[in-house]
Structures are given as C-alpha cells and as structure tokens.
Amino acid sequence: MFHRHLCKLCSKTPSAATLASPLGKLQEERGEGVAKDPKKDKQHRQIFLQKFRERLDSDTTGKNTLAGFIDLPEGISPTMAAVGPLKRGEEPLPPWLKMKVAKGVSRLPRFNRIRNSMREKRLATVCEEAKCPNIGECWGGDEEEGTATATIMVMGSHCTRGCRFCSVLTSRTPPPLDPDEPQKVANAVAEMGVDYIVMTMVDRDDLTDGGAAHVVRCVNTIKEKNPLLLLEALVGDFHGDLKLVETVALSPLSVYAHNIECVERITPNVRDRRASYRQSLKVLEHVNSFTKGAMLTKSSIMLGLGEKEEEVRQTLRDLRTAGVSAVTLGQYLQPARTRLKVSRYAHPKEFQMWEEEAMAMGFLYCASGPLVRSSYRAGEYYIKSLVKQRGAAATKSNTTTTTTTTTTTTTTNTASLAAATVTDSATLQGE
Incomplete structure (x- = not known):
C-alpha cells in the first residue's frame, strides 16, 4: 500500500481555484505550468500513465506496487488510502500491530468449508463481522489434530446495549428471535x-x-447433532439474574x-450502564460455586483504554478469586x-509480562x-485437555458419590436386617 504522501506527479494537476483565476486561464491558453484535463486529452492521459509506471518501477522501497494500488478494500478510494497526512489526534499503528494476510489461507479446505457453510445458512460470525486478524489461524486450524474453531453469533445482529468499544449494531427493539x-x-x-x-x-x-432459553436451545441442539463437540458459550450477564445464569x-x-472487558475504574465509561464490573464478577463466581468447579470459566481483558x-493486576486477582481458570488479554x-x-x-x-503473572496467580x-x-485459538490443545480433564473428574466424582451412597444404603439395610433377625430370635427364645 502507498505511504501517506502527496504524489509529485499528481500535484502538477491544477486545482479548480487555479483554473478559475485570470492568471490560470492565461497559463492554460499558453500551455504554461498547467496540464490539460486528462479526461479530455487522450495524449496527456497516456503520458500520465507512462510516467506513473516509471515512478512505480523506480521505487526502491518495494512497498509501492501497481497491485497494491489497485487491490484496495471495498469502499476505499486510492486517494483516501494513499494521499494526505494523518489527521490530528491519530497515531499510526505500531509495527507489532501491522500484519500481512497469510497467502493461501483461503485455499485451505477447512477454511473454505467453514466460510461456505456460514454464508449458505446466512449465519453471522464474529470472526468476519469484526474483521479479526486471527481468522486464518482459527478457521484453518490443524487438519489432523482438529484445532480449528469459529465463533458464531446468535440471537441476531442487533444488541440492546451500547458499549462504547463495540461495533455491533444497537437497537432498543431488535428483530424477534x-x-x-x-x-x-x-x-x-x-x-x-x-x-x-x-x-x-x-x-x-x-x-x-435475556435470551437464556434460546441459548440453551442452541446448545442442546448443537450437542445432540455433535455429541463429541467441545462447546464454549461467550454469554452476557442476563441482567445479573443468577437463576438465568444457572439455566x-x-x-x-x-x-x-x-x-469483564476492562478494569473497574473505567468500566462506566467503556461499557453500557446496565453492565458493571462487580456484576460480571458475581456471574463468574456464581457459575463456579453452582457447578462446584466442574465448569471451566473464562474471561477477557482489553488493554489500551x-x-x-496496578489496576490490570487487581483485575486478574479479582478474576482468579472468582474462580476463573482461563483468561485472555489483548489490545483494544x-x-x-x-x-x-x-x-x-x-x-x-x-x-x-501479564501472561507470566496470570500463570503465577494460578490461572x-x-x-x-x-x-x-x-476467542483466540479457543480450540488449541491445552484448553481442550483442561475441558476433558474437568469432564473426567466430574464423572469420576459422580461415580464415587453413587458408589458411596449405594454402599451406605446396603450397609444400613444389612444392619437393619441383622437387628431384626436378633430380635426375632430373642422373641422365639422368650416364647
């Protein structure tokens, strides 16, 4: 892509103000200093294109190419993308946030399978809606190990809340489910x-x-059709109603x-007024206590707000105290x-540093x-193994409890039978 600079060749094209001035008209008549309109003058247009090609060929940076000039995002003109300085108050992205789209990703069988399936059924994915830079990693995955994953958004594309960091459309009366x-x-x-x-x-x-029943129907239907699938639900706070959370x-x-999105101090400025830092912690803590730790809980924090x-550190501590086992941190x-x-x-x-501190805290x-x-690489090996371990532990716990209950019941029944036999024997002897 072109750097933000004024093209020396294009700068020779006269402005409307120049042409409108008496001097400009005189120069135009004489052919001095002012080029003719490229749209009307075919010869000038050919010269312009030839010089433009020469400038591209002579570029030593390797960043300015004809392909880069032509292949612009939809709705973006070359002038918007390439010409003019940065606006006041805007900072250019640092190098670690600039990444090239991996070539050949769209040719991966699994990537195409996911994309085509979602488009055919007109289902929304956060991956595409948010233009996530990690879409190639998540959708491509590992063909042999099956580490591909996608994030599907349910209950429509309109949210009733207006968090100031989110680009999802907001509506007080969204379409029915x-x-x-x-x-x-x-x-x-x-x-x-x-x-x-x-x-x-x-x-x-x-x-x-808050859509809790619809979420449960989606989960049940998905698991019925795909019993071996590991399913992560990234859900809201359901107005803070813990009964709905339990559902x-x-x-x-x-x-x-x-x-939880961000640290406590800036939450009122970042999230919708109906959401709160303490309410989110309460939801996560209740899931852990209600499921007795059998359910793996996860949360995320944005930096750059x-x-x-010390506030980030305290947020990590709060999440860990609430029983959260998995956490992600990313740049807003x-x-x-x-x-x-x-x-x-x-x-x-x-x-x-935050990853090291989080692991040291017990995440x-x-x-x-x-x-x-x-949802970055949610299906990678480690988190999948954690889910399976939790499931196995819960099954073992239930089996042990059932066995213990059965043994206790059998012992009690045996003791009662023995006592009854002794009583009957004593009665017979007395008679």
Missing part, C-alpha cells in the same frame, strides 16, 4: 468439521429472560465465558470513529498478546 436458528447453527457446525466451537450472543434486554450453566457446555498497571483497537479512541498501544513485552490458561481476542 429466529425459532429455526438452533437447528441452522447445529447443521452449520456439523458441516464445518471442527471439534471446538465458540458461540457468542448479543445482549437482549428486551426479552424477559445456561446447566446446559451441556464445556466452557462458560463472560468478559486508559488503565493503569478502535472499530469506528464513533467508538472510544485508543489511549495507548501496549508493547508485546507487556503482554508477555490454568492464559493467552496474552496485541492481537489476541477473547
């Missing part, structure tokens, strides 16, 4: 060929139960995820001009990096 969505999602997951899926949701405060926690989930080092990037601006870009070494899993998102 699609009753066929659970089956559509289950069919799509089956076609993907993945063994780990992340299902997220928009907040639906317009619904009495979702009782479904056949593998991971219960709820994002004005937080301080402004998704649109109407959203919160980035206060700073945290260095990769800082993310490495079983931590993914921390500038481009890490809450």
Whole structure:
C-alpha cells in the first residue's frame, strides 16, 4: 500500500481555484505550468500513465506496487488510502500491530468449508463481522489434530446495549428471535468439521429472560447433532439474574465465558450502564460455586483504554478469586470513529509480562498478546485437555458419590436386617 504522501506527479494537476483565476486561464491558453484535463486529452492521459509506471518501477522501497494500488478494500478510494497526512489526534499503528494476510489461507479446505457453510445458512460470525486478524489461524486450524474453531453469533445482529468499544449494531427493539436458528447453527457446525466451537450472543434486554432459553436451545441442539463437540458459550450477564445464569450453566457446555472487558475504574465509561464490573464478577463466581468447579470459566481483558498497571493486576486477582481458570488479554483497537479512541498501544513485552503473572496467580490458561481476542485459538490443545480433564473428574466424582451412597444404603439395610433377625430370635427364645 502507498505511504501517506502527496504524489509529485499528481500535484502538477491544477486545482479548480487555479483554473478559475485570470492568471490560470492565461497559463492554460499558453500551455504554461498547467496540464490539460486528462479526461479530455487522450495524449496527456497516456503520458500520465507512462510516467506513473516509471515512478512505480523506480521505487526502491518495494512497498509501492501497481497491485497494491489497485487491490484496495471495498469502499476505499486510492486517494483516501494513499494521499494526505494523518489527521490530528491519530497515531499510526505500531509495527507489532501491522500484519500481512497469510497467502493461501483461503485455499485451505477447512477454511473454505467453514466460510461456505456460514454464508449458505446466512449465519453471522464474529470472526468476519469484526474483521479479526486471527481468522486464518482459527478457521484453518490443524487438519489432523482438529484445532480449528469459529465463533458464531446468535440471537441476531442487533444488541440492546451500547458499549462504547463495540461495533455491533444497537437497537432498543431488535428483530424477534429466529425459532429455526438452533437447528441452522447445529447443521452449520456439523458441516464445518471442527471439534471446538465458540458461540457468542448479543445482549437482549428486551426479552424477559435475556435470551437464556434460546441459548440453551442452541446448545442442546448443537450437542445432540455433535455429541463429541467441545462447546464454549461467550454469554452476557442476563441482567445479573443468577437463576438465568444457572439455566445456561446447566446446559451441556464445556466452557462458560463472560468478559469483564476492562478494569473497574473505567468500566462506566467503556461499557453500557446496565453492565458493571462487580456484576460480571458475581456471574463468574456464581457459575463456579453452582457447578462446584466442574465448569471451566473464562474471561477477557482489553488493554489500551486508559488503565493503569496496578489496576490490570487487581483485575486478574479479582478474576482468579472468582474462580476463573482461563483468561485472555489483548489490545483494544478502535472499530469506528464513533467508538472510544485508543489511549495507548501496549508493547508485546507487556503482554508477555501479564501472561507470566496470570500463570503465577494460578490461572490454568492464559493467552496474552496485541492481537489476541477473547476467542483466540479457543480450540488449541491445552484448553481442550483442561475441558476433558474437568469432564473426567466430574464423572469420576459422580461415580464415587453413587458408589458411596449405594454402599451406605446396603450397609444400613444389612444392619437393619441383622437387628431384626436378633430380635426375632430373642422373641422365639422368650416364647
């Protein structure tokens, strides 16, 4: 892509003000200093293109190519992308946040399978909606090990909350829920060929139960069609109603995820007023106590919103105290001009520091990096093994409890029978 600079060749083209001035008209008549309109003068257009090609060929940086000039994102003109200085108050992205899209990703069988399945069924994924830079890693995965994953968003594309960091559309009266969505999602997951899926949701405060029943139907339908699938649900706080939280926690989930998003001090400025730092902690803590630690809980923190080092450390402590086992930390990037601006870009070494501190605090899993998102590589080996270990431990615990109960019952019945026999014998002897 071209650097932000004024093209010396283009700068020779006269402005409207120059042509309108008496001197400009005189120069135009004489052919001095002012080039003719390229649209009307075919010869000038050919000269312009020839000089433009020569400038491209003589470029020594290797960054300015004809392909880079032509292949612009949809809706972006060459002038918007290449010409002019940065606007006041905007900082250029640091080098560690600039990445090239891996070549050949779109040709991977698994990547294509996931993309085609989602588009055919008109289902939304956070991966594409948020233009996630990690889509190649997550959708591509490992063909042999099956570490591919995708994040499906259910309950529509309109959220009733207006968090200032999020680009999801907001509406007080979003469209009604699609009753066929659970089956559509289950069919799509089956076609993907993945063994780990992340299902997220928009907040639906317009619904009495916040959409908890719909989430449970989606989870049940997915698991019925894909019994061996590991399913992570990234859900909202359901108005802080712990009964609704229990309803979702009782479904056949593998991971219960709820994002705390940022440190406590800046929460009112970052999240919707109906969400709160303490409410999110309460939800996560209740899931752990309600499931007696059998459910793996997960949360995420964004950096670059004005937080301080000690505040991030305290947030990690709060999450660990609430029983959260897995945590991710990533860089906040402004998704649109109407959203919160980035206060700073945290260095990769800082993310490495937080990962080390999180593991030292007792977290079983931590993914921390500038481009890490809450569902980043959710299906990788370690977190999958944790889920399976928790499931095996819960099964063993239930089996032990059942065996103990049976043994106790048998012993009690035997003792009662023995006592009855002794009593009967004494009665007979007395007679």
